[in-house]
Structures are given as C-alpha cells and as structure tokens.
Amino acid sequence: MVTVHLHPGQTPAQFIAAGDALTHAWRCHQVKVVSPRRGVVVVTAIARDPLAKVGGWSSAPPARLLAATLGKADDGSYWTVDLRKSPHWLITGATQSGKSTLVAAWLTELGSQPVVLVGIDLKGGMELGLYERRLSALATDRQGAMRILTALVAELMARMSVCREAGARSIWDLPETERPAPVVLFVDEIAELYLAASLTGRKEAVECSTLLLRVAQLGAALGVHLILAGQRFGHDLGPGATAIRAQLGGRVCHRVHDEQTAVMTLGDLAPDAVVVAQSITEHEQGVAVTAVDGQWKRVRSRLVAPDFLRSHGELTADQVSAPFLRPVVEGGGTND
Numbered sequence: 001m002v003t004v005h006l007h008p009g010q011t012p013a014q015f016i017a018a019g020d021a022l023t024h025a026w027r028c029h030q031v032k033v034v035s036p037r038r039g040v041v042v043v044t045a046i047a048r049d050p051l052a053k054v055g056g057w058s059s060a061p062p063a064r065l066l067a068a069t070l071g072k073a074d075d076g077s078y079w080t081v082d083l084r085k086s087p088h089w090l091i092t093g094a095t096q097s098g099k100s101t102l103v104a105a106w107l108t109e110l111g112s113q114p115v116v117l118v119g120i121d122l123k124g125g126m127e128l129g130l131y132e133r134r135l136s137a138l139a140t141d142r143q144g145a146m147r148i149l150t151a152l153v154a155e156l157m158a159r160m161s162v163c164r165e166a167g168a169r170s171i172w173d174l175p176e177t178e179r180p181a182p183v184v185l186f187v188d189e190i191a192e193l194y195l196a197a198s199l200t201g202r203k204e205a206v207e208c209s210t211l212l213l214r215v216a217q218l219g220a221a222l223g224v225h226l227i228l229a230g231q232r233f234g235h236d237l238g239p240g241a242t243a244i245r246a247q248l249g250g251r252v253c254h255r256v257h258d259e260q261t262a263v264m265t266l267g268d269l270a271p272d273a274v275v276v277a278q279s280i281t282e283h284e285q286g287v288a289v290t291a292v293d294g295q296w297k298r299v300r301s302r303l304v305a306p307d308f309l310r311s312h313g314e315l316t317a318d319q320v321s322a323p324f325l326r327p328v329v330e331g332g333g334t335n336d
C-alpha cells in the first residue's frame with residue numbers, strides 16, 4: 001500500500017486510469033486506487049483474490065443487535081451489515097449466483113439474536129423452508145404473503161402510536177423495557193410477488209407491492225426491516241418496483257444475466273460498480289458487489305450448509321415474542 005501526496009496539477013483520475021496497467025505490470029490480482037481526501041491517493045496492490053475462498057470464521061467480529069457478519073470483503077476484512085445503519089436491502093443475481101446462500105448466512109447470524117424473523121418464499125418454500133423452526137411466520141403463496149404484510153403494517157401503526165405517546169422518534173428512543181423486538185422480513189424471489197398472470201393475481205400483486213412499500217417507508221424507524229432477493233429487478237415489475245428500490249438503501253448484486261438488473265441494483269448508488277458486477281463470472285458463485293452510502297466493494301458471502309440451517313439455533317421462533325403474527329399463523333398456509 002502506497003500513500004501518494006499529489007503535486008499541484010496532479011489529480012486522482014490519472015492514478016485511477018493507470019490502475020489496470022499497474023495490475024498487469026505488477027502481475028497481481030488487482031491494483032486499487034482511492035482518494036481518501038484532497039491531494040492524497042492511496043494505491044493498494046492485492047496479490048491474490050481474498051474472495052477466492054471464504055473460510056475461517058472463528059475470529060468474526062462480535063455482533064451487536066441487528067448486525068450480521070455475512071462474509072469477507074476483497075480487502076480481506078469482514079463484510080458486516082448493520083440493519084440499524086442501513087435498514088432495507090435488495091439482493092439480485094442470476095440463478096445459482098448465490099442469493100439464497102447470502103440469505104442463509106444472514107438468517108444464521110440474526111437467528112441467534114432476539115429478533116423476529118419472517119419469511120416470504122414464493123418458490124414453494126424450498127429456500128426459506130429450511131429455516132422454518134426459527135421463522136415466526138413463513139408464507140409460500142401470495143395470499144400468505146398478503147397476510148404477513150397486512151399484519152406488519154398493522155404492527156407498524158401500533159408501534160407508531162407507542163412512539164408518538166412516548167415522544168420518541170424511533171423505537172430506539174424508547175426505554176429498553178418498552179421497546180418492541182425488531183422484525184426482519186426476508187423475501188426470496190421478489191419478482192414472484194410483483195408478477196401475475198391472472199387478473200385476480202395482478203390485483204393481489206398490486207396490493208402486495210403497496211403493502212411492501214408501506215412497510216419499507218415506516219419500518220426503518222420502527223424496527224421492521226426488509227431483505228428482498230430476486231433474479232431480476234427491472235422496470236417490467238411495474239412502478240411499484242422503482243418506488244420500493246428508492247427505500248432499499250443497501251444493495252447486493254451477484255452475477256447477473258442482463259445489464260438492466262445490474263443498473264437497477266447499483267446504478268443509482270454507485271454507477272462505477274455496474275461494470276464490476278457485470279464482470280463476475282459463473283465460477284465466482286457468492287461473489288457480489290455491494291453498495292451502501294455511496295461506497296461500494298466486492299464481497300463474498302460465507303457458505304452455510306443446509307444441514308446447519310435445519311438444526312441451527314439456540315433460539316426458536318417461540319422464544320421471540322411476536323403476538324402480532326398470531327392471526328397470520330392461525331390463518332393457515334404458514335408456519336405453525
């Protein structure tokens with residue numbers, strides 16, 4: 001790593017432009033150039049790809065509530081996401097690119113925390129079904145999804161009036177004894193929620209997208225978080241998709257088939273990251289580009305085995321109180 005103090009007239013752009021040439025000249029994995037402050041450029045040469053294999057988990061940083069260590073970043077550091085800092089996330093990627101594996105890593109990390117976990121898996125529950133024991137509710141069809149979303153909106157209204165009465169601007173301003181448990185809703189294959197063939201299906205889809213948007217808008221301050229995963233994310237999903245994207249400040253883009261999905265996932269937050277995401281190959285399953293707060297980096301989730309998921313958990317759903325989901329569970333079609 002070299003810190004360069006620029007001469008008058010020099011700009012970081014000249015160094016950034018030389019990055020590729022240096023990578024070849026030095027025969028290393030990558031040369032990264034960043035400018036942390038005016039007049040200074042830091043050039044980092046990385047010998048091998050730290051994401052080639054993501055292992056060694058014993059020294060992961062300790063989690064705080066709603067924080068999860070999901071894998072490694074390409075500078076060798078841990079990749080940690082804190083939902084209190086970035087409340088809602090969009091995860092995209094082609095089939096077999098690593099979306100569900102990332103969701104599994106996330107569920108595993110949050111699974112040991114006093115957090116209500118809820119799933120909508122419209123691929124018949126194949127992916128999130130593994131985690132049924134820990135999920136307070138799991139919907140596998142659109143009607144079930146609507147019941148969950150309706151219950152979440154009602155819970156948000158209740159939380160809003162609790163906060164209003166207490167003069168709090170978010171649940172985190174409430175005294176700990178009165179604070180409701182955070183809720184994280186995972187959706188695997190978001191497009192299934194938005195697209196429908198029949199007329200009634202389309203009506204339901206519109207209703208789902210309205211409810212989801214409401215959850216996103218209110219949830220950030222009230223401790224209800226969204227993690228939405230899908231193969232494609234484009235304008236064809238309707239205006240609801242663009243509206244929800246604006247609420248999802250955290251993004252993860254795995255290998256994608258179409259440019260539009262990469263642009264929709266990263267383009268508005270980190271335009272330079274779009275080409276980087278498109279250069280992820282089929283052999284790099286789990287590798288992704290993540291963008292949050294105007295920063296982006298290459299990351300790889302850790303691989304969690306399904307067996308581990310099935311048996312995992314010092315906590316089960318029953319140990320995390322979620323009375324507002326009772327009507328959903330009793331309504332049928334979901335986990336009970």
Ligand SMILES: Nc1ncnc2c1ncn2[C@@H]1O[C@H](COP(=O)(O)OP(=O)(O)OP(=O)(O)O)[C@@H](O)[C@H]1O
Nearest residue numbers: 094095096097098099100101285286300301302303
């Ligand atoms: N972080 C990772 N490290 C190593 N291998 C991985 C990683 N993520 C995924 N894989 C491999 O890729 C395979 C497919 O991953 P995954 O099921 O997560 O893809 P997906 O994006 O959910 O696909 P689909 O859209 O078909 O559901 C996994 O079974 C695993 O073998």
Ligand SMILES: [Mg+2]
Nearest residue numbers: 099100101127
């Ligand atoms: Mg999947």
